[in-house]
Amino acid sequence: MRLLVIEDYRPLQQSLTKGLREAGFAVDTTGDGQEGLWYAMSNDYDVIILDLMLPGLDGLSILKQLRARGRQIHVLVLTAKDTLEDRVTGLDLGADDYLVKPFEFKELLARVRALLRRSYREKNPVLNVQDLQIDLTTQRVWRGREEIQLTPREYALLEYLAMRSGQTVSRTDIWEHVYEFNSSAFSNVVDVYIGYLRRKIECSGKPPLIRTVRGRGYILGAQS
Amino acid sequence: MHSLRARLLVGIVGGMILLLTIFSLIIYTLTRRALINQLDASLLSTARMLAASVEQDNNEIELGFEVQAMPEFQKAEHPTYYQLWRQDGTVVVMSPSLSADDLLYFEGSSAEPVFQEFKIKNGRPGRAVGFKFNPRIAENDGKSSQPQTKIQALTLVVARDVSDLQHNLQMLRWLLLIASACTITLSFFVATFVVRQGLNPLNSLASEISAIKENNLTVRIATASLPAEILPIKIRLNELLSRLECSFNRERRFTADVAHELRTPLAGLRSTIEVTLARTREADEYQAALSDCLTITENMQTMVNNLLTLARIDANQITFRCDQIRLAKLVNSSWHTFSHKALERGITFNNRIPAEMTCSSDSDSLSIVLSNLLANAAEYTNQDGQIWIEAHQANNRTEIAVANTGCRLINDQVSHVFDRFWRGDSSRTDTGIHCGLGLALVERLVRALGGSITVELQDGGIFIIRLVLPA
Numbered sequence: 001m002r003l004l005v006i007e008d009y010r011p012l013q014q015s016l017t018k019g020l021r022e023a024g025f026a027v028d029t030t031g032d033g034q035e036g037l038w039y040a041m042s043n044d045y046d047v048i049i050l051d052l053m054l055p056g057l058d059g060l061s062i063l064k065q066l067r068a069r070g071r072q073i074h075v076l077v078l079t080a081k082d083t084l085e086d087r088v089t090g091l092d093l094g095a096d097d098y099l100v101k102p103f104e105f106k107e108l109l110a111r112v113r114a115l116l117r118r119s120y121r122e123k124n125p126v127l128n129v130q131d132l133q134i135d136l137t138t139q140r141v142w143r144g145r146e147e148i149q150l151t152p153r154e155y156a157l158l159e160y161l162a163m164r165s166g167q168t169v170s171r172t173d174i175w176e177h178v179y180e181f182n183s184s185a186f187s188n189v190v191d192v193y194i195g196y197l198r199r200k201i202e203c204s205g206k207p208p209l210i211r212t213v214r215g216r217g218y219i220l221g222a223q224s
Numbered sequence: 225m226h227s228l229r230a231r232l233l234v235g236i237v238g239g240m241i242l243l244l245t246i247f248s249l250i251i252y253t254l255t256r257r258a259l260i261n262q263l264d265a266s267l268l269s270t271a272r273m274l275a276a277s278v279e280q281d282n283n284e285i286e287l288g289f290e291v292q293a294m295p296e297f298q299k300a301e302h303p304t305y306y307q308l309w310r311q312d313g314t315v316v317v318m319s320p321s322l323s324a325d326d327l328l329y330f331e332g333s334s335a336e337p338v339f340q341e342f343k344i345k346n347g348r349p350g351r352a353v354g355f356k357f358n359p360r361i362a363e364n365d366g367k368s369s370q371p372q373t374k375i376q377a378l379t380l381v382v383a384r385d386v387s388d389l390q391h392n393l394q395m396l397r398w399l400l401l402i403a404s405a406c407t408i409t410l411s412f413f414v415a416t417f418v419v420r421q422g423l424n425p426l427n428s429l430a431s432e433i434s435a436i437k438e439n440n441l442t443v444r445i446a447t448a449s450l451p452a453e454i455l456p457i458k459i460r461l462n463e464l465l466s467r468l469e470c471s472f473n474r475e476r477r478f479t480a481d482v483a484h485e486l487r488t489p490l491a492g493l494r495s496t497i498e499v500t501l502a503r504t505r506e507a508d509e510y511q512a513a514l515s516d517c518l519t520i521t522e523n524m525q526t527m528v529n530n531l532l533t534l535a536r537i538d539a540n541q542i543t544f545r546c547d548q549i550r551l552a553k554l555v556n557s558s559w560h561t562f563s564h565k566a567l568e569r570g571i572t573f574n575n576r577i578p579a580e581m582t583c584s585s586d587s588d589s590l591s592i593v594l595s596n597l598l599a600n601a602a603e604y605t606n607q608d609g610q611i612w613i614e615a616h617q618a619n620n621r622t623e624i625a626v627a628n629t630g631c632r633l634i635n636d637q638v639s640h641v642f643d644r645f646w647r648g649d650s651s652r653t654d655t656g657i658h659c660g661l662g663l664a665l666v667e668r669l670v671r672a673l674g675g676s677i678t679v680e681l682q683d684g685g686i687f688i689i690r691l692v693l694p695a
Contacts, residue, residue, distance in 0.1 A: 011489070011520050102487055102491035104494070
């Protein structure tokens with residue numbers, strides 16, 4: 001899942017990016033409002049974490065412009081303003097959630113995950129695709145009774161495929177949702193990681209779960 | 225007497241008592257005098273009539289018979305008394321009404337009639353008139369040639385019982401007393417009612433004021449129909465409320481600003497620590513995280529110190545010493561902190577203060593002032609820009625000017641630079657590092673040092689802060 005963090009206070013920006021990456025997200029970061037809006041408009045992020053007080057363009061204006069241009073991205077607003085009025089303004093302008101600084105990092109993660117589930121219309125924090133089970137909270141994966149150890153990148157890929165299980169997912173989609181803006185990935189990186197993933201979840205003679213749709217992409221599970 | 229109502233009541237009723245007493249006394253005195261004058265006139269005319277009827281025939285003194293027979297001199301309910309003396313004190317004649325008791329003899333009664341109060345028999349009050357006169361000489365028929373006998377001067381006293389008059393006067397006294405008492409009692413009730421009615425607006429004002437709570441200062445006293453005397457109170461109170469509301473709002477905004485400015489670095493601190501602790505890391509990662517935390521803490525400490533200093537100056541808790549300060553040296557040591565960063569951005573710094581110039585002020589405070597001014601300049605000067613500082617002394621005053629290029633503020637914004645938590649960029653830059661307290665502190669310190677501070681924006685983005693310090 002790919003996130004955008006727009007936060008100008010460097011220590012917070014850096015720790016958020018680091019923590020979110022370590023939690024398996026692809027994270028793009030900026031500290032400038034204008035740049036943030038440009039990022040948000042030019043990429044299909046799953047969730048944007050938005051500070052309200054920003055140089056260049058403030059958070060509420062970014063939110064307004066995003067919504068005015070019809071972007072349905074989920075936005076989690078981070079702010080030091082905690083009055084009811086501030087919250088109402090933020091939510092009314094189209095924010096999906098609101099977190100007042102200082103916050104617990106775990107709570108931020110939980111809220112981001114909740115927003116992601118909403119993005120993919122999934123209420124259950126445990127995804128089941130046939131006998132494959134993915135716990136979105138603990139990021140652990142089982143095939144049948146056997147737990148499968150995945151690297152963060154592999155997990156991110158599987159999670160994205162599972163969120164859209166039964167649909168054909170293009171390489172571009174995968175690229176946009178699993179990889180960061182400035183990652184120096186080579187062109188067939190998606191195929192390579194699909195290969196790694198298949199090897200891990202389809203081992204010990206279990207039936208294949210990821211199917212290749214020629215020229216279009218991949219499907220996890222049975223086509224819906 | 226603290227109650228306005230009691231004071232008004234006492235004033236009104238006391239005034240009534242005083243006025244009624246004075247008027248009653250005047251009425252009583254005038255009436256009494258009129259009655260006595262009337263009595264005196266009547267007494268005198270009776271006396272003159274009596275005197276006129278007295279005849280001296282040789283040595284015989286005679287009172288006209290017809291006069292003696294007048295009923296008023298008989299023994300009746302309220303008779304008139306008379307008695308006539310010779311000069312040697314022997315009684316010539318006395319009225320039948322007197323029975324045998326003498327009337328009062330007026331010693332030395334002169335030709336002028338003299339009036340006198342006295343007690344007649346059985347102690348009843350009486351009033352008498354007495355005078356000396358010479359009786360008429362009886363004309364003896366055909367004996368006019370007879371030599372004149374010596375005329376004997378006589379003293380006549382005529383008196384009358386005045387118990388009726390006294391009684392009437394007593395009635396008048398009672399009448400006046402009762403009328404006054406009734407008027408005063410009634411006026412007390414009327415005054416109580418009127419005063420209560422009159423003070424009602426005060427009560428309604430008081431109840432309106434008591435309804436105003438410290439958490440709802442937007443309320444204004446609304447009572448529309450206040451009397452002219454209380455209207456100014458309402459207006460002043462509403463003005464006071466406005467000022468209070470302003471200051472409460474300012475305080476609230478200030479607290480909110482402080483909370484906001486502390487929340488962001490706290491969030492950074494917390495998230496840095498939490499993310500770092502989330503898993504086991506290499507030593508250099510811990511080191512980097514700890515050094516980040518230290519920077520955040522230092523910035524927070526600076527801010528808290530600035531806030532504390534501001535609060536102390538506001539509360540007059542800071543005492544200033546008087547040090548001889550070598551300005552140029554203090555400027556150089558203040559600049560030292562920022563010189564490295566400024567050099568990286570190609571900023572040139574020019575200290576134009578003469579090396580020997582001294583000024584007497586509190587060196588700690590002046591150091592804070594200069595550091596903040598230079599920090600501000602270093603922060604907002606453009607890449608490869610310039611900062612310079614000058615000082616002049618004249619008339620026992622030192623003027624210091626700190627100038628820098630590359631100011632992006634416009635004229636309307638310049639006046640806000642000393643506002644607490646104000647920043648040029650409305651969407652706020654450098655959260656957690658510059659919270660907009662530095663210049664506010666500078667302004668407050670300079671004022672506390674007895675100086676003044678002004679800002680000036682010159683063409684080409686040259687931003688100048690001038691401070692004038694005593695000596």
